[in-house]
Amino acid sequence: MNNIITVKNFTKTYGTFKAVDNVSFEVESGSIFAFLGPNGAGKSTTINTLCTILDKTSGTLMIDGKEIGQNKDYIRSVIGVVFQEQTLDVKMTVEENLKMHCHFYRVAKSVINERIDFVLHLVDLTKWKKAMVNSLSGGMKRRVEIARSLLHLPKVLFLDEPTTGLDPQTRANIWDYIVKLQKEKGITIFLTTHYMDEAEISDKVAVMDYGKIIAFDHPAVLKKQYTRDKAMISSIVPEQLNDLLLQHDLTYAKENNRFIIEVNDLSKLTAIISEHQLSITDMEVRKGTLNDVFLEITGKNIRE
């Protein structure tokens, strides 16, 4: 597959502060790419530069084979953007917002109505077409923004923290729409988030901190590389469990009479569990997460 986004040695400074420090990465066409990191890591600066809102300090940023600095108009015509903050015209209706977008992107007048119906159907908002934007809920506004960003059929859709401030159910719905879009339309999706679970859907994750990319790969590969699965077991005969673990060369920590065992592969625990099952009073198994990846690399949680 070809790369639709190429970033080489990208640096962005504000005065003496380096918001993004010599970052390089590539995004495959038709994939979902996630930028993961805490607030202030440099994610939004990168996305804003790719969206032509900010100018780079140095480096090369290309979308669809075109350098961003010299081809702003072209780049703007092939990307769709959903910003972190709400950017709808709240004094107008959903349809009026979408029509304005079509005019800005010079969508042929003959297809505007058809295109609006199509994107509203995609995000299940057809019956809200005539509603004033300020009468919609936060989640619906976000869906209108996603619909709007698709009107000109972009090659890349940038989503900057698209679910910030939304309740868990709405967040899940938004991601359903995004995955549906990527699968049905083959659009490349470039998203930033500080929610671990949201990055799990992506084909590639770049973990960012203090303006640098500190890890870059498929979420499963990162988790395998940086994390271990964890089992927490309580037993009525702890001495017996202790002996069993030692027999299998497994080390553990104890916390409130619970054995906390970290393993690369949970199958190693299967024999112990089946042998000891009648004595187990409580058991919890947790797979490694992207937060663990971040914790492992930086020594801190991503929300800190």
Next chain:
Amino acid sequence: MRIISALCMRNIRLFLRNRVQLVLILIMPFFYLYLLSTIFKSTDISDPTNYVLSGIIIIVVFQTSLNIAASTIDDMVSGYMKEVLVSPAKRIQIVIGQILSSTIIATFQGILIMIVGCFIGLRYGSIFTPLAVIVSMIFVGLVFSAFGLFLATSVKNSQTFQITSVAVTTPITFLCGVYVPLSLLPNGLQYIAFLNPMTYAASFFRALSLEKLSLPLNELISDQLAFKAGNLIITPQISFFVILLFGILFLILSTVTFTRVDFSKMNRTQMSKDIYNQ
């Protein structure tokens, strides 16, 4: 052209949607007319009602064009401008769209007051005068729309903008001879009035509206359509060129500022004042 007309239509639609504002726009000038006619009767002005009404028309054009153009800051603060700026629309097209729409709305308001004014004694000797009046409303609208847009893009913080807006518009409104005759102002304030672009706009517009552009100098002065700034007598014709220069200056300034401003650094604290819901 499509982007410019879309922006114009959007702003006009927002304006027309506010019915309460439309009614107030029609009522308020006549309240001022009633109030000010009494004040202006104490001067030597020959036709105080027409004199005051023409002043009110141009001050409404000024305030509306300034406010609507300055409402661009609402779009910046609400985040909507970010959507516009990330589109392939050129910034110069956005500048033109914003300035034209506020000019159209301001002229529309001026025409409305002019029409109602005709029912209460506003008369024109020539059928060409109303056309010339409308053209000069468009001209003044363009000038102060450019000024309003410059203000909005220069002040990046919405709170600062509110303070700046009041600090700029209050002296412009009250020190231009429309609400208080220049001859009644204290000497110090008269000098400030000479620095006020609206003084020149009001002077030219009134002379045109009252069909007195060709009056002799002494009559223009006694009717307060020309005024003395030191040794220089400012005729309505000179006023026209002053306001033209002011307009060109702010058209350039607003375009340059708008095309260069970094909207990602806007303070997004919501403004309590909504320009379309005053």
